[in-house]
Amino acid sequence: MRKQQDPYSLATFLSCSNCNRSYPVSEVINVSPCCNQPLLVEYDHQKIFLKEDLAGRQNNLWRYFEMLPVKDPTNIVSLGEGFTPIFPLKKLSDNYGYSSILMKDESHNPTGSFKARGISVAVSRAKELGIDKLIIPTAGNAGGALAAYCAKAEMDCVVIMPAHTPDLFKNECELYGAKLITVKGLIDDCARKANEINNKNEYFNISTLKEPYRVEGKKTMGYEIAEQLSWQLPDVIVYPAGGGTGLIGIWKAFDEMLKMGWINKPLPKMIAVQTANCAPIKAALQDPEHWEKGFTPKPTIAHGLAVPFPFGMHLIQKTLAESNGEAITVTEEEILDGINEIAKTEGIFVSPEGSAAWKAIAYLKQKGSIKDSDIILLFNTASGYKYMESFNGKK
Ligand SMILES: Cc1ncc(COP(=O)(O)O)c(C=O)c1O
Numbered sequence: 259m260r261k262q263q264d265p266y267s268l269a270t271f272l273s274c275s276n277c278n279r280s281y282p283v284s285e286v287i288n289v290s291p292c293c294n295q296p297l298l299v300e301y302d303h304q305k306i307f308l309k310e311d312l313a314g315r316q317n318n319l320w321r322y323f324e325m326l327p328v329k330d331p332t333n334i335v336s337l338g339e340g341f342t343p344i345f346p347l348k349k350l351s352d353n354y355g356y357s358s359i360l361m362k363d364e365s366h367n368p369t370g371s372f373k374a375r376g377i378s379v380a381v382s383r384a385k386e387l388g389i390d391k392l393i394i395p396t397a398g399n400a401g402g403a404l405a406a407y408c409a410k411a412e413m414d415c416v417v418i419m420p421a422h423t424p425d426l427f428k429n430e431c432e433l434y435g436a437k438l439i440t441v442k443g444l445i446d447d448c449a450r451k452a453n454e455i456n457n458k459n460e461y462f463n464i465s466t467l468k469e470p471y472r473v474e475g476k477k478t479m480g481y482e483i484a485e486q487l488s489w490q491l492p493d494v495i496v497y498p499a500g501g502g503t504g505l506i507g508i509w510k511a512f513d514e515m516l517k518m519g520w521i522n523k524p525l526p527k528m529i530a531v532q533t534a535n536c537a538p539i540k541a542a543l544q545d546p547e548h549w550e551k552g553f554t555p556k557p558t559i560a561h562g563l564a565v566p567f568p569f570g571m572h573l574i575q576k577t578l579a580e581s582n583g584e585a586i587t588v589t590e591e592e593i594l595d596g597i598n599e600i601a602k603t604e605g606i607f608v609s610p611e612g613s614a615a616w617k618a619i620a621y622l623k624q625k626g627s628i629k630d631s632d633i634i635l636l637f638n639t640a641s642g643y644k645y646m647e648s649f650n651g652k653k
């Protein structure tokens with residue numbers, strides 16, 4: 259039997275997602291200087307990392323340490339993120355005649371959302387690279403997560419959030435000691451404000467896909483799906499997409515696991531779910547060149563999906579094309595209806611984003627994009643409790 263060694267990161271270099279030019283993984287860098295596009299971490303897949311090595315490891319995302327970018331485990335800033343449960347939604351499946359709908363419930367993460375994953379890895383890597391001041395434009399959940407992880411890591415944290423976001427999202431940032439700035443508008447307006455405040459580059463900007471490491475944390479959702487389902491992937495993954503990091507990360511994880519021989523094809527069809535109020539991904543599928551003019555962004559109760567101009571759009575398009583996936587939009591009314599339905603049948607208070615994923619399944623069925631016999635995995639990306647204010651008619 260092979261002797262287990264202490265885990266060490268197999269990260270080798272950063273690669274421009276547009277032209278593949280490589281950059282040293284030790285560099286403090288946001289986006290690729292060659293093309294101004296997201297940088298992705300590459301790993302040495304020739305070095306042996308076996309899925310059997312996972313046995314007995316801690317039940318959080320750091321169990322995949324070899325395929326994460328942090329070199330020294332003492333730099334890990336963890337609040338116990340990842341390894342969230344996958345539940346069968348048995349009654350809903352039966353009621354609607356589906357053979358199997360599974361839900362990966364990300365509300366079990368620290369600060370109540372899947373954002374903890376990307377932020378834990380990005381903050382850990384920032385610590386390793388000697389960075390101690392972070393700034394983030396956010397739709398809400400990522401700001402709360404960053405504030406918490408910065409508190410743990412003793413880092414300065416500035417969060418910029420749309421003013422209309424429910425108060426809880428703002429209060430949690432301040433509770434964790436972050437400086438909060440609110441802006442009238444959506445996340446793209448917050449991003450502009452972040453650049454304005456940070457014109458001297460005092461802070462490291464960890465905006466979605468504008469640094470290489472959040473997507474590494476999010477990709478662990480892909481590793482977990484494979485491991486928790488005994489290396490048999492579902493037929494379809496239904497994911498509420500805003501900036502697209504989750505979709506891109508899960509797809510990256512599948513690619514890495516294929517290269518390591520952990521899983522086999524076929525891979526799942528990846529579905530991006532958006533709201534009718536803000537649907538750039540759908541616009542980009544209809545008109546890949548001029549999508550930015552194809553819609554008028556409005557706020558939505560699913561705050562995380564109000565991302566009008568995703569920086570990683572070409573990677574989202576690539577993921578959907580390679581997986582034979584598509585984009586579905588749902589309405590605000592459907593989202594509210596879905597939250598009630600899942601609460602009353604399954605006893606889970608999902609976020610509006612998670613409800614959107616559930617509601618998208620009916621559209622997929624109507625269009626003939628899924629079969630009743632398919633194994634469908636949907637994501638609840640956050641806890642409904644964080645959005646309570648939205649249900650009282652306040653916001
Ligand atoms: C609850 C929730 N779901 C989904 C998303 C979309 O995230 P992604 O960047 O992975 O598309 C967000 C982003 O803010 C979110 O807060």
Ligand SMILES: [Zn+2]
Pocket residue numbers: 274275276277278279290292293294
């Ligand atoms: Zn490039």
